[in-house]
Ligand SMILES: [Zn+2]
């Protein structure tokens with residue numbers, strides 16, 4: 001069965017937020033072959049036990065009052081553009097989140113949430129190019145070329161510091177941020 005299409009997180013298997021699993025979904029009670037691995041904010045402990053379909057159709061949000069991205073993190077706790085509550089709720093309630101080292105932030109642009117492309121290390125940042133690198137440099141607040149270049153060179157998808165790449169849905173502009181342990 002094909003995964004549902006999350007417009008703000010189109011390839012959650014590639015980003016590591018959804019993986020193959022025989023786990024029984026706590027929400028629909030069935031084994032769907034895939035499970036969500038990212039953060040779940042809910043009363044109950046819901047680690048790796050929600051299927052992508054129950055995120056997509058809002059049933060996991062309804063049943064457990066669960067969110068997958070912190071609402072205030074959409075727009076980076078006020079550092080980026082704010083979005084309408086419809087958009088924020090689609091991200092927080094019906095879109096797979098991702099696991100960062102610190103509280104996750106969801107980049108916004110053109111009055112919309114951006115599309116999450118995934119965690120990024122030095123190699124992937126180079127492939128994304130100057131626009132992305134320039135953006136995360138600005139976000140990092142690091143002063144001076146040498147401290148920035150050292151930081152950029154040790155970016156890693158798995159160890160941290162890690163960058164998180166997003167793409168604006170409207171004109172394709174790349175953005176995001178980075179964090180570390
Ligand atoms: Zn389910």
Ligand SMILES: [Zn+2]
Pocket residue numbers: 109110168169170171172173
């Ligand atoms: Zn834009």
